[in-house]
Amino acid sequence: MKKSAAGLATELSRRGFVIGAAVAGAGLIVLSGLRASAAPAPIRALVFDGDALIVAGSNLGRSEDGGQSWTALLGPAAILALATHPERPGRLVAGLASGGVALSEDGGRTWQARSSGLPEGAIDAVTVAAGKPDMVYAAARGDGLWKSEDAGQSWSLAMDRPWLADAERDLLALASVDLATGMGGIWIYAGTPAGLTRVPDCFCRWQDVQPGNAMDALVSGDAPPSEAPLPAGEPIVALASANTAPETLYAALPSGVWTSRDGGVVWSRAAEGSASAVVIHPADEKHVVAVLDDILKHSRDGGTSWAALAAA
Structure with missing residues (x-):
């Protein structure tokens, strides 16, 4: 289904708000995709999942053809940061403005909350350890650098x-x-x-x-x-x-x-x-x-x- 960029952003922003609240409470969220001709804007974060380019803006978008066309995914609301690892294709880690981390194992189509042990506050940045694909780092606003050695199942403070x-x-x-x-x-x-x-x-x-x-x-x-x-x-x-x-x-x-x-x-x-x-x-x-x-x-x-x- 084709939509204008403006119409797509309005629809997905409303629906993404609901989904973001659900992710924050934990549990599996199943999301559907819509087709769009352009990437969502304004873009706050982007990553590669293999050859696929994924961007987070007013909503979440995935392109399999180098950015020529996009599939809009109903991911968590207000993603501030994204991270992937080449040894874990399909896995996306997202830092959320509402606080906490969400994780997808299927390229952004479904998400789970992975925030147990993290402090309250926005997660401004995330990254995955270069040599350890299950080691995830998250930057908590007003706090410090946190790490998880089990892909977000549990967290501990790494550095002020x-x-x-x-x-x-x-x-x-x-x-x-x-x-x-x-x-x-x-x-x-x-x-x-x-x-x-x-x-x-x-x-x-x-x-x-x-x-x-x-x-x-x-x-x-x-x-x-x-x-x-x-x-x-x-x-x-x-x-x-x-x-x-x-x-x-x-x-x-x-x-x-x-x-x-x-x-x-x-x-x-x-x-x-x-x-x-x-x-x-x-x-x-x-x-x-x-x-x-x-x-x-x-x-x-x-x-x-x-x-x-x-x-x-």
């Missing part, structure tokens, strides 16, 4: 909020990055209103991104200044790490999409415009999708050139 620029900062974006310089090979990178930080998966302490390994950073204390950091004073609202090249990162900022080829030490701008979301294809680090000035765009050459997807 980082202290940056003379204040505790909420985590706006998360990415699990498989770099040899981490204590166990894994870093959790976080975007905040005051810039970028990271913690090794020993959860020793938050630290600035710097060259060298995690132990050197812990011993040295203050990090040396980067030659080309992300712009100072800008919030980092989305982060993405390339599965096939973990040292390749992308970040969404009000000044655009930025990229690093060395694990976040040196950054360059890949696209201008206000960026609100970014994701990398799990099998191709040169295939990037981002939201720039509220327009869904993609690049097939690592950010050198960009084209719009499925205009409304």
